[in-house]
Amino acid sequence: MELDEAIMKRASVRYFSEEPVSDDEIRALIEAAIRAPTASGLENWLFAVFKSEKARKKIYDLIGEGMVEYYRAVNLPEEKIEKLRKRIYEEGMYRAPVYIAVFIDRGIRFLKGREFDEVEFIWSVESAAMAIQNLMLKAVELGLGTVYIGVTNFREIEEKVRELAGLDENYYLVGVIPVGRPRDDVKPRKRKKNLDEVMRVL
Template sequence: MELGDAIFGRTSVRYFSEREVPEEQVRALIEAAVRAPTASGLENWLFVVFKSEEARERIYTLIAKGMEAYYRAVNLPEEKIEKLRERIYREGMFRAPVYIAVFIDRRVRFLQGKEFDELEFIWSVESAAMAIQNLMLKAVELGLGTVYIGVTNFPGIEEEVRELAGLDGNYYLVGVIPVGYPRGEPKPRKRKKAFEEVSKFI
């Protein structure tokens, strides 16, 4: 597979088959992830793989809770929230055989001093985001589907994900990535904005 095929073939997959993802493929995803650029060479990321039935059920419930919080935050009517619940609990949206939570360790940094706290944090999140993209592109090559979940960062939910991962408050959750074989044929969507709208040549 050419890199361009993976880039343009990647799309957010929200429905997965029950087929198990082999451990060697999960390892391949993380090995691809850690080849991403990392600010100051710190590699201060941590990938926590949730595969047990109990852990996956807990993560699934937290994602559903986060999605509902997101819908309420944008003031969607109750009937739309009810449709969301139906897609999640009846249709199994976001239910995956593997979840990978990506954290950064905020104690690992290059520049010392409070004046650099925000900058170091941004650099660390950017590094983790690039790692997530590597992971997602590798997933396309392996025939796997992924989707980025950011709603697990709502207050109260992030703490529960950290607790499930056995981590303390020094770790920050960048996102949770459900991983599995797509239930249907993935169909990449076109971008809403044209090239000219998102680029500027000087």
């Protein structure tokens, strides 16, 4: 598969089949992820793979909690929240055979001094985000689907995910990626803005 094809075919997949993701496939995803650029060459990322039934259920429930919190934050009416909750818990939205939580270790840094705290943090998150994109493109090549979950960053939920991964407070959760084979045909959405709207040549 050519890179351009993988980029164009990548889409956010929210419904997955029950077919397992193999250990070799998981390793291939992480191997692709760690080939991403990393600020100052620190490689201060960590990929926690939740694969057991017990761990997956806990992560899935936390995603559900986060989605409800998100819906309420954007003032969605309770009846609509109930419909969305049904899609999650009854229809299995975001239920996947594997979840990969991507963390950065804030204790590993290049520039010393509190005045560099913010920029070091930004660089680390950017590095992890590029790793996530590599992982997602590799998933396309392997016939797998992924979706980025950001609602696990709500403070109480982020803490619970970190505890499940057995990590201390130095670690910050950048995102959780459900991984599996798509239940339905994948149809990438068109972008809302065209190239001329988002590009400025100076």
